[in-house]
Amino acid sequence: MNAPAPPRFSKTFTAEPRHIDELGHVNNSVWVQWIQDIATAHWDAVADPGHRARYIWVVVRHEIDYRGNIGAGETALGETHIDGKARGATSVRVAIFTDAAGKRMVSARTTWAMLERGSGRPARIRDEVLAPFRES
Numbered sequence: 286m287n288a289p290a291p292p293r294f295s296k297t298f299t300a301e302p303r304h305i306d307e308l309g310h311v312n313n314s315v316w317v318q319w320i321q322d323i324a325t326a327h328w329d330a331v332a333d334p335g336h337r338a339r340y341i342w343v344v345v346r347h348e349i350d351y352r353g354n355i356g357a358g359e360t361a362l363g364e365t366h367i368d369g370k371a372r373g374a375t376s377v378r379v380a381i382f383t384d385a386a387g388k389r390m391v392s393a394r395t396t397w398a399m400l401e402r403g404s405g406r407p408a409r410i411r412d413e414v415l416a417p418f419r420e421s
Contacts, residue, residue: 291366291419294327298361298382310354311361316391317347320380323363324395327378331417339402340414345375346396353390361390367418371410374398 298319306312321344328342355361361382368377375398382391401408 291368293364293366294323294330295362295364296323296326298322298363300355300357300359300361302357305357310356313349313351316349316351316382319361319363319382320347320349320391320393320395323365323380324378324397327365327418332414333417336414340399340408341402342397342399344395345398347393348395349391349393351391353384353388355384355390360385367415368394371415374400374407374409376410376415 300311300315304311304315324342329337361384363380363382365378365380368379375396378395378397380391380393380395381389383389399408399410399414400406
């Protein structure tokens with residue numbers, strides 16, 4: 286029996302003229318920013334307020350596959366979820382972006398480290414921190 290799929294968080298992104306590179310589509314650095322933006326929006330929308338006040342997240346690794354692109358004025362639907370269990374102070378997040386037709390443009394697995402906001406030191410991720418991201 287397969288484990289149930291984790292809850293997904295979604296957000297729509299629109300390519301603005303400033304996002305477009307000399308090839309006429311969204312620059313790869315913008316996709317990286319959108320990956321970080323959707324992860325942060327998910328944290329802000331779902332995390333316990335006490336955890337948001339106490340912890341901050343930083344990226345320690347991005348693995349990104351670029352399969353397509355969009356141009357100015359076009360939109361991409363981003364979906365994200367936490368993948369698997371936390372390991373110490375790190376957690377893996379998946380982000381997938383599709384175009385208006387549902388074609389996958391970009392997919393990423395990013396590893397984030399949780400830090401104590403006050404000290405900047407890594408903090409072991411307890412189950413209760415990620416629990417809201419697992420409940421349907």
